[in-house]
Amino acid sequence: MMGAMEEARIEAAPTAGPYHPRRRSRTPSADVERELVAAAEAVLVRDGPGALTVRAVAAEAGIALQGVYSRLGGKDGLVDALLLVGFGRLTATLEAAQGPDSLGRLRDCGRRYREFSLANPHFYAIMFEDAIPREREEAHPGEVTEQAAAAFTALVRVVEFAAASGAISAPEPTEVAQQLWNTVHGAVALELKGLILTPDPAATYTASLETLIRGLATA
Amino acid sequence: MMGAMEEARIEAAPTAGPYHPRRRSRTPSADVERELVAAAEAVLVRDGPGALTVRAVAAEAGIALQGVYSRLGGKDGLVDALLLVGFGRLTATLEAAQGPDSLGRLRDCGRRYREFSLANPHFYAIMFEDAIPREREEAHPGEVTEQAAAAFTALVRVVEFAAASGAISAPEPTEVAQQLWNTVHGAVALELKGLILTPDPAATYTASLETLIRGLATA
DNA sequence: TTGACTGTAGAACGTTGTTCCATAATTATA
DNA sequence: TATAATTATGGAACAACGTTCTACAGTCAA
Incomplete structure (x- = not known):
């Protein structure tokens, strides 16, 4: 499988010594x-x-x-390092959301969330589905939790912006951001597992987001 | 670990034969x-x-x-058998939803979904999170897929009932049922992973469902 | 009753995460 | 620069895992 690659790292074989000549x-x-x-x-x-x-x-x-x-x-540490990378990229992706107005930015954030998960399905799987079972029962290091929280904070900011403009009602932005996360995570998690049972997953995703926005609209 | 249990199955040792006396x-x-x-x-x-x-x-x-x-x-077959059991129970749980009216039944269905996942977290994990990685790459047998679809159908029925009563607008019940599934699955999947970052997960779950219902309300 | 089927116990194989070791190359110190 | 402390290397080894194979023996059906 890896064949002759490792031979390149042997620099010389000075003598045909008995035990460790290379x-x-x-x-x-x-x-x-x-x-x-x-x-x-x-x-x-x-x-x-x-x-x-x-x-x-x-x-x-x-x-x-x-x-x-x-x-x-060990392996768990290796996976933790990957989680840090993954959550960092998700955070950056969501923080880059923009739009013509506050609702447009919220929509772009939702669109970016799905694009990230579909473009990085294996990353998404280890981040949210424990696709690599942990060997030891220890919790993730604080850095990982913090980076995951940073991604969530990006959602909170978008919600706050939309609430400030009056487009939605969000007396407690964290609550509404969690509802947003529930919706987008549920949609992409099911899509990655092939459990979107409608003909057009993209359309259903957009519709889910629009239903959420309508439900949050100011009375 | 299992100590003396297996000895109970040895019925007799008739002769002290050389190789397989028991x-x-x-x-x-x-x-x-x-x-x-x-x-x-x-x-x-x-x-x-x-x-x-x-x-x-x-x-x-x-x-x-x-x-x-x-x-x-093999192991995959064993897990498939468990999946069949799990999806069967989820289906039964959702089909038993009831309420004073069509919206009450929809709310009860959502409540039951969360209760099932919290009462059977390990089942939910193998059903929706691939908590047990498959040894071979083969797809699940048709029975498993059908039973999972049956659970979804229970959601479709509840949506149809609510739409028929005029409580929500659902020209395509399957689309709306998928939105419902996105919401409830996202909420419980995040809760099982400890990623509900609001103080009261139950309250946030209910709020998510109410936002969905409001967003689906007839104009 | 007899023969086909099949559960049992045990060994064995390859892969996995992990640990330990002697050796040797790098890095830090004096 | 010379010496000592670090630390990467390669190899073996271990236990646990899914899986396969075997001789044996209990069960089931013709």
């Missing part, structure tokens, strides 16, 4: 973690969550297996 | 599949998806490991 190259210490996470992302995107094994990632990075444990604390 | 009891053929699925449910409910191993289920049932393969086609 010199080994070594990844600079400062690069190990970054390269492992980059390799993990490549494996995840290319082959999906099921193919993300510690050995596959180490081979993809050209780094010793042990590096995953000494630098990232 | 007589073995045998599960009646007609019972093997049913008992395996029952044991799998017990393990799933008690210990969660991560503990549902073929060996654990066979031990729980007191049935030889091989039975899972000869009767159910």
